[in-house]
Amino acid sequence: MATQTFEPVPAATKKGAAKQPLHYRLMLTTYRIFAVTVLYLVLIGVVCYAFVMGFYAVNSTWAAPVILSAQDEKSLDFREKLVTSQQTIEDLRVDTAKLEKGLEEMQAHRASLTPLEPELEEAINREQAHDRATGPQLAALDKQKLADNKKTQALMEQLDSTRADIQKDLAAGLITRSDATSELAALNQTEDGLTDSRIAEVLLTDEVLDKTNIGTSSLDVLEKQSELRSEAAQLDVAIQVADKQLNEENRQIERLHDAIQTAKQSPYYLNAAGQQRIYFAFVPYDDQANATPGSPIYDCYLNMIVCRKVGTVGKIFPGEQQATHPIFKTQIRGFLIQMDLDHTESAKSKTVFMGSKPLLF
Amino acid sequence: MAPVLMWLIMVLCLVISVAKYLMGLILRLAHPGAKVRKDYSYEPTVSVLMPCYNEGKTVYETIESISKSNYPNEKFEVIAQDDCSADDSFEWMLKAQRDFTNIRIRVGRNEENCGKARSVCNALEHSVAEVIISIDSDCIFHPEAIRELTACFGEPGIGSVGGRVGVRNPNESVITAIQTIVYYTAFQLYKIPENWTRSVCCISGCLFAIRRELLLEIEPSIRARHWFGIPVNQGEDRFLTHQTLLRGYGTYIDNEALCWTTVPNNLSQLFKQQLRWRRSIVRDFFFTLRSLPRHVWKLHPNTVLTLVLTPLGAIIGLLVVITSLVSDPMAWAGPVPMITALALAGVLTWWINKFSVHEAIEHPLAFGAYVAWAVVSSLFLTPLALCTMDSADWGTRAKPSEVAVGNANI
Numbered sequence: 001m002a003t004q005t006f007e008p009v010p011a012a013t014k015k016g017a018a019k020q021p022l023h024y025r026l027m028l029t030t031y032r033i034f035a036v037t038v039l040y041l042v043l044i045g046v047v048c049y050a051f052v053m054g055f056y057a058v059n060s061t062w063a064a065p066v067i068l069s070a071q072d073e074k075s076l077d078f079r080e081k082l083v084t085s086q087q088t089i090e091d092l093r094v095d096t097a098k099l100e101k102g103l104e105e106m107q108a109h110r111a112s113l114t115p116l117e118p119e120l121e122e123a124i125n126r127e128q129a130h131d132r133a134t135g136p137q138l139a140a141l142d143k144q145k146l147a148d149n150k151k152t153q154a155l156m157e158q159l160d161s162t163r164a165d166i167q168k169d170l171a172a173g174l175i176t177r178s179d180a181t182s183e184l185a186a187l188n189q190t191e192d193g194l195t196d197s198r199i200a201e202v203l204l205t206d207e208v209l210d211k212t213n214i215g216t217s218s219l220d221v222l223e224k225q226s227e228l229r230s231e232a233a234q235l236d237v238a239i240q241v242a243d244k245q246l247n248e249e250n251r252q253i254e255r256l257h258d259a260i261q262t263a264k265q266s267p268y269y270l271n272a273a274g275q276q277r278i279y280f281a282f283v284p285y286d287d288q289a290n291a292t293p294g295s296p297i298y299d300c301y302l303n304m305i306v307c308r309k310v311g312t313v314g315k316i317f318p319g320e321q322q323a324t325h326p327i328f329k330t331q332i333r334g335f336l337i338q339m340d341l342d343h344t345e346s347a348k349s350k351t352v353f354m355g356s357k358p359l360l361f
Numbered sequence: 362m363a364p365v366l367m368w369l370i371m372v373l374c375l376v377i378s379v380a381k382y383l384m385g386l387i388l389r390l391a392h393p394g395a396k397v398r399k400d401y402s403y404e405p406t407v408s409v410l411m412p413c414y415n416e417g418k419t420v421y422e423t424i425e426s427i428s429k430s431n432y433p434n435e436k437f438e439v440i441a442q443d444d445c446s447a448d449d450s451f452e453w454m455l456k457a458q459r460d461f462t463n464i465r466i467r468v469g470r471n472e473e474n475c476g477k478a479r480s481v482c483n484a485l486e487h488s489v490a491e492v493i494i495s496i497d498s499d500c501i502f503h504p505e506a507i508r509e510l511t512a513c514f515g516e517p518g519i520g521s522v523g524g525r526v527g528v529r530n531p532n533e534s535v536i537t538a539i540q541t542i543v544y545y546t547a548f549q550l551y552k553i554p555e556n557w558t559r560s561v562c563c564i565s566g567c568l569f570a571i572r573r574e575l576l577l578e579i580e581p582s583i584r585a586r587h588w589f590g591i592p593v594n595q596g597e598d599r600f601l602t603h604q605t606l607l608r609g610y611g612t613y614i615d616n617e618a619l620c621w622t623t624v625p626n627n628l629s630q631l632f633k634q635q636l637r638w639r640r641s642i643v644r645d646f647f648f649t650l651r652s653l654p655r656h657v658w659k660l661h662p663n664t665v666l667t668l669v670l671t672p673l674g675a676i677i678g679l680l681v682v683i684t685s686l687v688s689d690p691m692a693w694a695g696p697v698p699m700i701t702a703l704a705l706a707g708v709l710t711w712w713i714n715k716f717s718v719h720e721a722i723e724h725p726l727a728f729g730a731y732v733a734w735a736v737v738s739s740l741f742l743t744p745l746a747l748c749t750m751d752s753a754d755w756g757t758r759a760k761p762s763e764v765a766v767g768n769a770n771i
Contacts, residue, residue, distance in 0.1 A: 039748050
């Protein structure tokens with residue numbers, strides 16, 4: 001096969017470059033300035049971004065100011081709950097007062113019932129002893145009375161012949177009518193006396209029965225004794241229940257009172273109820289060591305450089321809070337502090353630093 | 362409104378990219394119609410144009426591999442054009458000319474360094490063949506490469522055909538392993554849907570075949586390319602492909618026409634090479650925008666979307682990422698995107714190891730490095746290219762002061 005080497009090919013490109021028109025050169029210069037600016041801006045942006053990310057990843061002195069408004073949903077909610085709690089306490093106090101009064105009445109009534117029981121017992125015993133004594137006597141008298149009545153009855157059977165004799169005597173004129181009437185009246189009186197005696201005997205039998213056996217009157221007494229005991233027991237239970245309820249309500253009042261006292265220390269309450277503007281900052285748990293009352297607070301340009309002291313850490317609120325990390329935008333846990341600011345505009349900064357300047361200047 | 366638009370564009374770009382990869386997979390596995398109708402009986406005369414700059418002995422090996430091509434020797438020639446190499450590349454060309462006498466080798470030299478594109482044009486001046494194949498001087502070619510490329514011209518309407526470029530040094534470093542995955546996925550997946558519509562947007566300059574009359578028609582435009590007066594010597598392959606499509610011809614990548622290139626083995630060179638490629642994409646983007654109606658009218662929608670959305674998506678993507686990083690810096694830290702990307706890269710690596718033995722990747726962490734590079738490449742290179750459009754630096758060739766003169770004359 002044939003081989004061949006050419007002569008060098010003349011270059012035409014440089015000539016073209018030399019004849020670059022003015023508007024091309026202007027465009028190119030503009031483009032280069034623009035491109036270099038953009039590239040440096042991007043480079044600076046990337047370096048700054050990486051630095052900020054790294055800085056906030058390792059820094060443990062930052063806090064994020066939080067501006068709480070009285071109209072803030074959380075503050076309003078908090079206030080509403082506080083009012084509800086106070087109302088509940090008031091309601092509970094009224095309830096306990098009622099309960100206490102009722103309890104006192106029940107206890108007084110119970111106290112009045114207490115001596116009745118032995119008195120009743122004693123009366124029953126006394127009556128029973130008396131019955132035991134008088135019962136046999138009455139029984140004997142009842143027997144005697146029954147025998148007397150029988151004798152009287154036998155005598156009364158002769159009264160008809162006596163009455164006939166009186167009539168005969170009157171008809172015979174042996175006696176006057178007046179005498180006859182008197183004698184007849186006496187006879188009737190005798191019959192009437194026998195009837196009374198019989199009634200008395202029956203009543204006596206009843207009396208004997210009452211005194212020698214458990215009769216209805218005894219049962220009544222026992223029923224009353226039982227009622228008395230039941231009433232006392234019911235009162236005891238009611239007193240116990242009322243007492244428990246009273247204790248429980250008192251405890252609840254105490255708890256609510258404590259809760260309200262704690263709530264009154266909350267930033268949301270202070271913010272909603274306070275007369276003065278209070279400035280708060282969220283501190284993540286990682287930065288807790290630097291959040292001590294009295295520590296200086298610094299505010300910096302670009303969130304990290306050229307810092308100045310703007311105030312001190314005031315109160316530290318113990319309740320846990322959740323917030324979004326100002327740089328990483330992740331959810332973090334921490335707590336709120338009160339900032340005593342000399343420069344109140346720092347409350348609007350994205351971050352402030354506690355204890356010392358983050359970069360020494 | 363603007364953020365929504367940005368998101369929409371970025372999502373559209375992602376959807377199109379993912380769809381292209383998926384389509385590539387489906388077509389590769391299930392649609393033979395995606396392949397061109399080859400005519401192996403068609404044996405046109407072929408000129409293999411080989412511009413060269415500071416390649417040293419590699420150029421000798423390249424010519425050697427070409428000389429072993431399974432193609433009628435009388436029907437092809439090699440025209441090697443040295444672009445004023447500072448090393449002994451020209452001597453190695455001459456040595457190859459002396460050693461491989463089974464084929465016709467012609468060697469030429471530019472009067473002064475003028476870049477690859479113009480070196481190709483200079484070499485073209487000496488060619489009379491029907492099909493011109495432009496190659497890189499650092500590649501090794503499969504003996505069937507020329508036959509495969511010319512056979513594709515059997516299908517009417519095909520104007521340019523490219524070969525599949527494999528990585529010659531996949532395990533030289535993790536950087537070369539990354540590029541192995543990049544090259545493989547580009548040729549075996551991403552370009553397959555473009556093949557289907559005969560509208561490949563960029564045929565690699567490593568192995569680029571074009572009809573002579575078409576190249577002659579485009580050649581003046583190649584010589585005239587400039588960026589506000591600065592001659593453009595880069596991205597002639599993308600430019601040629603684009604021009605082929607605009608002239609109504611089809612473009613195609615023949616994955617059976619193989620060549621192997623030595624890819625950069627360090628990050629600096631890789632970065633410069635990728636930046637150079639990205640400048641070509643940006644140039645193409647502006648060119649497309651300048652004559653958008655013509656593109657929309659003449660080109661396949663797939664091509665127009667690729668030409669417009671690839672660079673636009675990269676720029677928008679960076680803006681979206683910056684916005685996201687500012688508004689939610691930890692958003693990227695979620696495990697799902699990272700695991701998904703790593704899993705995909707792992708599957709790709711496994712796939713390459715299984716189906717392309719020559720490119721089997723040994724580095725165990727290559728797939729992770731690939732994901733990292735993909736992020737950097739996708740987000741930063743296009744904006745950077747946009748800011749360095751006036752650069753004519755090739756990036757992957759040693760400067761004259763750095764080259765060591767070899768022993769080509771022995």
